Amino acid sequence: xxxxxxxxxSGAVRRGLQGSGTHWPSVVFQVLLxxxxxxxxxxxxxxxxxxxxxxxxxxxxxxxxxxxxxLSSDPAKAxxxxxxxGTFVIGVIVVGVAFPLGVATAVYLEExxxxxxxxxxxxxxxxxxxGVPSIVYGLLGLAVFVGLFKWLGLGNGRNVxxxxxxxxxxxxxxVIITAAEAIRAVxxxxxxxxxxxxxxxWQVTAKLVLPAAFPGILTGIVLSLSRALGETAPxxxxxxxxxxxxSGNADLLGQLLGPYTALPMVVYRWTTLPQxxxxxxxxxxxxxxxxxxxxxxxxxxxxxxxxxxxx
Amino acid sequence: MPQxxxxxxxxxxxxxxxASLATGGAAIAQEPVTAPEPPTGLTGSITISGSSTVQPISxxxxxxxxxxxxxxxxxxxxxxxxxxxxxxxxxxxxxxDASRAIRPSEAETCAANGVEHVELKVALxxxxxxxxxxxxxxxxxxxxxxxxxxxxxxxxxGRWSDAQAIATELGSTTVFPDAALTITGPGEESGTYxxxxxVAIAPIAEARGQEAFTRPDYQASANDLTIVEGVAGTVxxxxxxxxxxFAFVEENLDRIKPLAVxxxxxxxxxxxxxxxxxxYPISRPxxxxxxxxxxxxxxxxxxxxxxxxxxxxxxxxxQTVPYVGLSAEETQVAADxxxxx
Numbered sequence: 233x234x235x236x237x238x239x240x241x242s243g244a245v246r247r248g249l250q251g252s253g254t255h256w257p258s259v260v261f262q263v264l265l266x267x268x269x270x271x272x273x274x275x276x277x278x279x280x281x282x283x284x285x286x287x288x289x290x291x292x293x294x295x296x297x298x299x300x301x302x303l304s305s306d307p308a309k310a311x312x313x314x315x316x317x318g319t320f321v322i323g324v325i326v327v328g329v330a331f332p333l334g335v336a337t338a339v340y341l342e343e344x345x346x347x348x349x350x351x352x353x354x355x356x357x358x359x360x361x362x363g364v365p366s367i368v369y370g371l372l373g374l375a376v377f378v379g380l381f382k383w384l385g386l387g388n389g390r391n392v393x394x395x396x397x398x399x400x401x402x403x404x405x406x407v408i409i410t411a412a413e414a415i416r417a418v419x420x421x422x423x424x425x426x427x428x429x430x431x432x433x434w435q436v437t438a439k440l441v442l443p444a445a446f447p448g449i450l451t452g453i454v455l456s457l458s459r460a461l462g463e464t465a466p467x468x469x470x471x472x473x474x475x476x477x478x479s480g481n482a483d484l485l486g487q488l489l490g491p492y493t494a495l496p497m498v499v500y501r502w503t504t505l506p507q508x509x510x511x512x513x514x515x516x517x518x519x520x521x522x523x524x525x526x527x528x529x530x531x532x533x534x535x536x537x538x539x540x541x542x543x
Numbered sequence: 544m545p546q547x548x549x550x551x552x553x554x555x556x557x558x559x560x561x562a563s564l565a566t567g568g569a570a571i572a573q574e575p576v577t578a579p580e581p582p583t584g585l586t587g588s589i590t591i592s593g594s595s596t597v598q599p600i601s602x603x604x605x606x607x608x609x610x611x612x613x614x615x616x617x618x619x620x621x622x623x624x625x626x627x628x629x630x631x632x633x634x635x636x637x638x639x640d641a642s643r644a645i646r647p648s649e650a651e652t653c654a655a656n657g658v659e660h661v662e663l664k665v666a667l668x669x670x671x672x673x674x675x676x677x678x679x680x681x682x683x684x685x686x687x688x689x690x691x692x693x694x695x696x697x698x699x700x701g702r703w704s705d706a707q708a709i710a711t712e713l714g715s716t717t718v719f720p721d722a723a724l725t726i727t728g729p730g731e732e733s734g735t736y737x738x739x740x741x742v743a744i745a746p747i748a749e750a751r752g753q754e755a756f757t758r759p760d761y762q763a764s765a766n767d768l769t770i771v772e773g774v775a776g777t778v779x780x781x782x783x784x785x786x787x788x789f790a791f792v793e794e795n796l797d798r799i800k801p802l803a804v805x806x807x808x809x810x811x812x813x814x815x816x817x818x819x820x821x822x823y824p825i826s827r828p829x830x831x832x833x834x835x836x837x838x839x840x841x842x843x844x845x846x847x848x849x850x851x852x853x854x855x856x857x858x859x860x861x862q863t864v865p866y867v868g869l870s871a872e873e874t875q876v877a878a879d880x881x882x883x884x
Contacts, residue, residue, distance in 0.1 A: 304606055305599040306863045388590070388635055473620045474595065476602040478609045480616030481586060491618035501621075504766055505599065506790035506865050 283522065287515035298516060303476040303498065307509035310502075312517050318392055318472070318494040319461055319524070325396025326403060326460045331453050334407030338449075341408070342415040343437050355412075362405035370469030373398025378471055381489070390471025392492035398470045399463055403456040410452025414445040447539040454532035458525040464496040472497045495521045578859040581611030581850055587843035592620040593627020593640030594734065596788065596866075597829045600666060601640055603860040604851050615843045624734055625649075631832060632658050637844050639832040642668065642734045659835045661884045663848070663877045665857055667867040669789030669818035670739055670825040671801040673774050677781035680720040683803035683810035686824070687713035690747040692784060693726060698758045700724060703782060713747065722782035726761035727773030729787070733765060738827045739786050742806075767791045774799050789813055789826075790865035818867040829866065835884045852878050 291298060294311070301311025337358075345351045377397045382389030418441050426436035442449075468474070477491040495517060502514035591601050598621030605617045620627075624641045631639035632653035644662065645653070653660060672684055680703075684692075691697060691710035700706050703719035710717060729735040736757075745755035762773050767787045774785035775798035792801045792813065803810035806824025817823040831851065838845045850856060854874075861868050869877070 303602070305602040305860075306606075309606075473618055475591075475598045475619035475621045476605055477618035478605065478613070478616055480588060481614045482616055486616075490616060491620075504595070504768070506767070506788070506794050508794050 280522075283515050283518045285515075286512050287517075287519035290512050290516035291519060294516075298513075299520070302478070303493065305476070307507055307513055310510075310513055312495060312498055312520060314477070315493050315495045315498040315517070316520070318395070318492040318497075321392045321488065321492070322396040322399055322494055323457060323461055325393065326400045326457055327453075329397060330400040330404050330407050330456070330460075334404050334453075335411045335449060337404075337408045338411035338415055339437060339442070342412050343433070343441065358405045358408050362409055365465075366402055366463055367465040367469070369398055369402040370466030372401065373466055373470040386489050388471075390491065391489045393488055395467050395470040395472055395492060395494070398466045399460045402463065402466055403460045406456040406459065407452060410456070411445070411449045414448025414452065415441060417448060418444045444541065447536045447541075450539070451532045451536045454528050454535070458528040461494075461524060461528070462496055462521060464494075464500055467494055467497055474501045495524075575862065576855055576858040578607050578856050579850075579853055581608045582846045583611045584614070585612040585843045585846055586614035587841055588616040589638070589841075589844050589847055590618055590636040591638040591640060591831075592618075592622060592630050592636045593638075593832075594624040594642040594829070595621035596642045596668060596734070597621075597640035597665070597831065599864045600829070600857070600860055600866065601638070601831065601851075603864055604847075604856060607856065607860075608847055608850055612843070612846075615847070617847070628653075628832075631660070631834065632656055634658055634834070637834050637837050637841070638848070641830040641832055642827065643738065644828075644830065645832060657836070660832045661835050661880055663831050663833065663852065663881055664828045664869060664873060665831055665851070665877065666829045666861065666869060667818055667826045668829055669813045669823055669867060670735060670742075670786060670827060671789050671792045671813045672784070672786050672804055672825075673771075673792060673799045673801050674785075675774060675776040675781040675783045676796070676798050676800045677776070677778055678783065678800060680722065680782060681717075681802060683805055684717065685715050685805035685810075686743050686747060686807070687715040688717050688719075689743045689804075691715070692719075692724065693728070693757045693761065694744050695748055695753045695756050695758065696751075698760055700758075720782055723780055725773070725776065725780065725783050726758075727770045727783065727785040728757070728761055728763060729767070729770065730763035730765050735767075735786070735788060739825065742825050771795045771799055789818060789867065793865055815867055820870055826867070833881075833884075838884065848881060852881055 294301075298311045299316060300313040301309060302314050304310035341351055341355060373394060377394035378389040380389070381387070381391060381394050422440050422444060423436050426440045431439070471492075473491045473493045474497060477493070479487050479490055482490055499514045499517040499521065502510040502517065591605075598619055601619045605619050609615065609617065619640075621640070624639075624643055627636070627639040627641060628645060628649040629652075630636045632649055634656055639660075645660075672689065674681060688706075688710050691706040691708075691713065692700070692703070694709075696709055697706055701724060702721060703724045704721045705724070707719050710719065728739070740755055740757060744757060748755045764770050764773070768791065770785050770787050771791055774783045774787075775795075776783040789801075792799065801813050803812040804824055805811070808822070808824070811817055811823050813823055818826040831848075833844070833848050838848060852874075857874075858868055868874075
């Protein structure tokens with residue numbers, strides 16, 4: 233027999249009013265929840281304190297030089313200039329490729345192809361793709377994009393465009409899922425009102441649904457961008473340089489088709505070198521990477537609050 | 544915060560180390576060597592890939608070379624010796640950095656693809672057998688001891704004394720402490736592992752009809768600093784054992800202690816001098832392999848290798864990159880090999 237909700241509640245109320253001792257299970261549960269929160273926060277704070285403690289001296293001593301200097305085998309001269317450039321180009325490619333593709337896919341799935349068996353199949357597969365380990369995307373990038381550039385005769389194919397495309401494909405499922413959820417959250421009544429006054433599907437989608445879903449889509453986009461900028465594994469396979477390079481007299485196109493590296497790659501490499509100074513440089517590199525990621529997340533929060541609407 | 548204390552201790556350790564290198568270390572480390580002027584006005588591109596151990600040397604030479612000829616685009620990558628030879632023998636790179644000599648199978652691939660090459664030794668890397676800095680029980684291990692402790696017959700040995708029987712049987716006079724034995728070393732994929740097995744384990748294993756492997760039951764890591772952490776151990780359990788490149792020992796002397804190694808000619812401590820002159824029993828050569836066909840076609844590549852081997856270049860590089868320079872004779876051998884390519 234199901235317990236009658238009214239008797240359960242009245243029992244709780246009576247105990248509360250009579251004040252007959254503490255309800256221990258509730259207290260234990262509350263303490264456990266608080267401890268979980270504390271554990272997460274402490275782990276994050278220890279990480280931040282450790283990275284900042286080791287990285288800040290380098291940043292304050294080297295300043296702008298650390299942000300612009302190229303890679304070097306001398307820890308006193310090495311910097312993240314080339315890595316920042318690589319990370320920037322990868323970010324631009326992700327924004328330019330993953331976001332239009334991802335949002336368009338989400339619009340199609342949510343507004344045009346709803347309910348069919350094929351749509352559900354595609355939807356489940358996209359969710360699975362979002363959980364695929366990033367190294368698998370690295371293999372894909374090596375086989376498809378590096379292979380393509382090599383086949384086209386553009387050097388050895390290990391260039392920043394191949395790396396950026398690999399990471400773009402990596403975050404595509406996340407962009408699709410967040411965009412689809414934002415579109416789904418737009419109340420059906422908005423669409424119905426649009427159709428009611430004679431708007432076409434295209435007009436409803438472009439003028440009503442997308443603007444309403446914009447804050448959610450934007451948040452998803454910025455969060456996947458910061459994920460993309462922090463990825464290491466796929467770039468190792470997609471040919472980012474784990475050493476040093478110089479570009480000679482290459483113009484912008486030549487640099488885009490030449491060797492490249494990115495911030496997480498440089499941090500990874502520096503942690504494996506013998507000299508202790510490189511560990512401090514790695515910490516400073518992490519501070520730079522964290523600053524970029526936090527800035528991206530902060531932007532996401534700002535945009536969400538700026539444009540969010542309550543229905 | 545104890546973390547902070549340890550870090551500052553580490554910093555002090557590195558300072559002492561620098562001082563000891565400058566006074567007791569090699570002649571090369573005493574006076575700053577300035578690299579000669581690099582060639583100017585060249586353009587083109589050079590691709591280098593291979594050993595991550597050699598990569599810092601090539602990177603340093605690249606920087607020096609680019610000061611004179613900024614028009615030459617050079618990339619130096621360090622995915623590993625094997626990967627480097629794969630690219631080199633496919634004709635994709637101009638130079639392969641290598642922490643071991645080319646294998647026959649790799650040389651066949653090179654030959655099949657028409658990649659003519661010359662092998663040039665550029666520096667040495669000592670391989671150090673290490674224990675915790677707190678370990679007072681040991682100062683020296685012979686190859687026989689190492690075989691008894693980490694060779695194929697040592698599987699399951701949890702205490703140093705377990706290995707005593709084999710060591711004594713092999714003729715060693717070392718008395719192992721009755722203490723727990725924890726071993727941390729590089730994994731099988733690493734060149735450091737291969738080299739250790741080849742030099743210290745294989746000869747004895749072959750004589751005893753065993754396969755040339757280490758015991759599989761030890762902490763293996765691809766990251767040398769993880770090995771250093773593992774060997775540093777704790778104050779309560781200082782009887783650790785492991786092996787890493789000499790460069791990693793120099794930087795961590797406050798936590799780990801290099802053991803002298805007896806390769807048949809008595810106990811020899813790993814120092815810059817004995818590694819350089821070859822008396823230290825486990826030092827390995829570091830090479831660059833140059834594609835000679837491309838060197839004939841590309842003047843910038845020939846000039847780069849000329850500069851790499853020019854007197855004073857590698858010496859000046861080794862002031863910041865912690866490997867060991869070659870003797871004068873071996874430097875000459877490399878120069879001759881390049882001249883007669």
